[in-house]
Amino acid sequence: MTPKEPHIAPELYAILAKVSDPEIPVLSIMDMGVVRSAIIDENNYVTVQITPTYSGCPAMDVIGDDIKSALAAAGYSATVELVLSPAWTTDWITKEGRKALKKYGIAPPLTAEADKDVLLHGKRLVPCPQCKSTHTVLVSQFGSTACKALFKCLDCKEPFDYFKCLK
Amino acid sequence: MKQDLYTYILGIADNNLILGQRLGELCGHGPSLETDIACTNISLDLLGQVRSYYQYAAQLNERLTSEDQIAFMRTEREYLNVLLVEQPNTNFAYTIARQFLYDIFHKLFIQNLQNSTDQTLVAIANKAIKEVSYHQRFSSDWIVRLGDGTDESHEKIQTAIDDLWTYTNELFQLTPNDEQMIKAGKGVNTALFKDTYYAQINSILNEATLATPQSKWFQKGGKEGIHTEHMGYILSDLQYMQRTYPNMEW
Numbered sequence: 001m002t003p004k005e006p007h008i009a010p011e012l013y014a015i016l017a018k019v020s021d022p023e024i025p026v027l028s029i030m031d032m033g034v035v036r037s038a039i040i041d042e043n044n045y046v047t048v049q050i051t052p053t054y055s056g057c058p059a060m061d062v063i064g065d066d067i068k069s070a071l072a073a074a075g076y077s078a079t080v081e082l083v084l085s086p087a088w089t090t091d092w093i094t095k096e097g098r099k100a101l102k103k104y105g106i107a108p109p110l111t112a113e114a115d116k117d118v119l120l121h122g123k124r125l126v127p128c129p130q131c132k133s134t135h136t137v138l139v140s141q142f143g144s145t146a147c148k149a150l151f152k153c154l155d156c157k158e159p160f161d162y163f164k165c166l167k
Numbered sequence: 168m169k170q171d172l173y174t175y176i177l178g179i180a181d182n183n184l185i186l187g188q189r190l191g192e193l194c195g196h197g198p199s200l201e202t203d204i205a206c207t208n209i210s211l212d213l214l215g216q217v218r219s220y221y222q223y224a225a226q227l228n229e230r231l232t233s234e235d236q237i238a239f240m241r242t243e244r245e246y247l248n249v250l251l252v253e254q255p256n257t258n259f260a261y262t263i264a265r266q267f268l269y270d271i272f273h274k275l276f277i278q279n280l281q282n283s284t285d286q287t288l289v290a291i292a293n294k295a296i297k298e299v300s301y302h303q304r305f306s307s308d309w310i311v312r313l314g315d316g317t318d319e320s321h322e323k324i325q326t327a328i329d330d331l332w333t334y335t336n337e338l339f340q341l342t343p344n345d346e347q348m349i350k351a352g353k354g355v356n357t358a359l360f361k362d363t364y365y366a367q368i369n370s371i372l373n374e375a376t377l378a379t380p381q382s383k384w385f386q387k388g389g390k391e392g393i394h395t396e397h398m399g400y401i402l403s404d405l406q407y408m409q410r411t412y413p414n415m416e417w
């Protein structure tokens with residue numbers, strides 16, 4: 001499925017870009033790709049559609065509230081709707097988002113193919129966000145949240161999270 | 168028709184709710200930090216899917232009109248989950264065997280639900296399929312690890328598989344309502360992948376050096392609301408807050 005570019009009213013972009021993912025505070029929800037549309041109607045009322053990364057993502061309620069208060073601070077009343085379709089994919093994380101993840105200590109998702117090689121066949125392809133070594137191993141398929149797997153670096157010995165590829 | 172669809176959705180979602188609750192019991196009690204986190208993450212996925220199903224179901228029902236009411240305000244006989252998912256965490260082998268026997272079914276089911284004529288169910292399935300694939304990978308890996316591990320782990324996982332085997336056939340039982348939903352194009356005809364299910368199980372058990380049970384004595388009842396002795400205890404845990412403080416919200 002080829003995801004449509006999200007439709008965001010230009011005057012809302014900067015406001016929404018200031019809202020961050022509560023579990024990865026360095027990442028804006030815009031860079032995360034969870035905002036699917038944001039429109040202003042003739043009465044200046046805003047409707048924002050967001051989509052969850054995982055069905056059980058506990059951050060969604062918080063993100064919804066944060067969006068509403070950010071918009072309220074800018075003078076907009078808003079409704080936030082949760083949409084399931086099309087399903088979120090890690091491809092929607094922007095380039096800036098991937099950079100922010102790495103800087104924060106989370107290895108960004110590899111391509112779907114490489115991801116499979118790593119998680120299924122134990123290949124060493126995930127670069128350690130601390131020292132860049134790919135001498136890394138999977139510790140657990142489930143990390144600190146459902147969207148991440150736990151890895152450790154065999155060179156610098158640091159454990160780190162890897163953002164699993166979701167297609 | 169609304170009521171039929173409501174019942175059908177519960178038949179899917181209640182499995183997730185009860186299994187999610189069972190896995191949630193391991194929070195802080197898993198055998199290792201990694202398995203603890205994995206089980207609770209899987210629980211979270213299942214409960215996330217449940218919320219989508221129940222929110223949809225709540226639009227179709229007169230009496231229970233919110234996801235919370237559907238989750239918390241039913242009596243035991245009104246839960247339509249299969250018996251497999253309510254079986255206890257006797258030990259880690261039972262947790263993994265239960266998960267494995269359910270995950271293989273769950274993935275096949277969700278794959279087929281993606282072809283439903285009901286667009287809300289399709290959207291939920293499209294979201295869930297990615298998560299369920301991870302679950303299946305996790306439980307299958309552990310089946311192999313325990314089966315092909317030490318003598319003790321082998322024996323324990325074989326015992327768990329043997330004990331839980333009797334609950335597998337019920338996954339494929341079709342109630343009259345299921346049949347109707349299949350005819351309407353909304354429901355999943357599980358009969359179409361029953362052989363695939365047992366073949367996949369057999370193949371992974373083989374890899375794990377485990378024997379596939381031959382018993383043909385199967386238990387059923389959950390899909391009609393008749394549960395095993397464990398169900399009441401699960402519900403008393405699950406419903407405690409809502410019954411003690413009616414209408415409470417987080």
Ligand SMILES: [Zn+2]
Pocket residue numbers: 128129130131132133153154155156157158
């Ligand atoms: Zn390193």
